[in-house]
Amino acid sequence: MQLTYNNKDYDIIVEKKRGNRNTYIRVKKDLCIHITTNYFTPMFSIEKLINDNYKQICNMIDSQEIKQKNNNGFFYLGKQYIVIYTDIKKVEFQNDKVYVPQDFEPDKWYKKQAKDLFLEHFEDKYNNFTKHIPHPSLRIRKMTSRWGVCNTRSHVITLNLELIKRDTKYLDYVIVHEMSHLIHGDHSRSFWNLVEENMPDYKKYRDEMKEF
Ligand SMILES: [Zn+2]
DSSP states (O other): OEEEETTEEEEEEEEEETTOOSOEEEEOTTSOEEEEEETTOOHHHHHHHHHHTHHHHHHHHHHHHHHHHHHTSEEETTEEEEEEEESOSSOEEETTEEEEETTOOHHHHHHHHHHHHHHHHHHHHHHTOSSOOOOOEEEEEOOSSOSEEEETTTTEEEEEGGGGGSOHHHHHHHHHHHHHTTTOSSOOHHHHHHHHHHOTTHHHHHHHHHTO
16 A cells, blocks of 8 residues: 655555454555554545645655755764765764764664763762662663663663764763653652752753754
8 A cells, every 4th residue: 555645655554453442544664554453444544644644744754854854964962063974984073074984884883882882971960869779770772662671670781873973961860860750750840859959950951852
């Protein structure tokens, strides 16, 4: 199945799962229309659903395409760079340009930088934390929907690799947020008070992160 919009054909992928109560339509990064629905939904009602929601689906395609255009730049610590491929073996920054080898893999490179940088900020925040907390261990992973996760039982804090693209103040905020979860598992008043104690202007960063 396909949907035609602006003279382009977009694939429709139907995923039927037994446990799904509702039907969802999403346009994902691959620019395909993903329909998740119940195992027993007949094809004709999926077709009807697509026709009924044609306009909304086109809007979803538009916003996914805009999102991808904006994400194509190379970001590092809050600055955007133009990527230039060269024959040199290492990565070099010069003003608004970054010179990279032909086989440059951004995520691999980001991960390497993040390992030291995140740990440095992590230890710093831990050492200056206003309350006694167990020493958490740090994991770094690329995540699509969260900046950080705290496992309050195993004391593992996972930070999103994507934070390397932003100014380090956001990294610090996420670290403080997740460390505060080691005392308060919820987002209660006392939780936010603890965050504030460790980062007085946290509200600003938290709100700015919502814009990303
Ligand atoms: Zn939280």
